[in-house]
Amino acid sequence: MTTPFICIEGVIGVGKTTLTKAIAKHFQVDCLLEIVEENPYLEKFYEDMDAWSFQTEMFFLCNRVKQLEDIHPLLLQGRPVVSDYHLTKNVLFARRTLQLKKWKQYERIYQILNESLPQASVIIYLKASVDTLMERIQHRGRAFELKIDRDYIAQLASDYDEAMNTLKTHTTVITIETDHLNVIDNQADLNFIIDQVQPYISSYLN
Structure with a gap:
C-alpha cells in the first residue's frame, strides 16, 4: 500500500495552507508548505506578467521539485505527508502566463523533472466563489496579491476545475465547497473535512 501523500489544492486565497x-x-x-513570498520575482510578475512569468514559474518549479525530493524518503519510511499544493498547479499557471515558445520549453522541463517525484495519493480540492476568494485575498493582505484582479481569479477557478477533472481519472480527488466553512474558528467545519481525510490515512497512524 502506498504511504498517504495528501495534497490540498485550490485557487489563491481558498485556504489551502x-x-x-x-x-x-x-x-x-x-x-509540506509551498514557498510563495520567498519568490523574488513574484511582485514583479503581478506588475508585468509578460516580462516576469518565465522566471517566476521556473523559481516555483525548481523549489517545489526540491521539496518533493526531500519528502520522498519520508514516504518510503511509511510516514504520511500533507502538502498545501500539488505539482500540477505549475502547469496550470505556466500554461496561462507563458508565451507559446516559453511554454513549450517549460513543459519539457516539467515533464523531465516530474518523472521520478512522489505522486499524490489523495487530492483535497477546495473551491469557493470568486467573491469569497477576493474577500479572503483582501483579508490576508499580501501586498503582491492585492494587485490581482477579479477576472484573473475567475480564470484560475475555471482552470483548476479543468485540471481536477483530468486528475480524478487516475487520482482520488475530494472536492469541498468552502464558501460557508471556517476551519480556523469552527471546529465542526474542520471535523467535517478531517472525517473525509480519515479513511485515507488512518491505517498509517500509530
Missing part, C-alpha cells in the same frame, strides 16, 4: 496545517496537526504527520 490553513487547512494543511490543521490536518497535519490533527493527525500528527509531516507537513
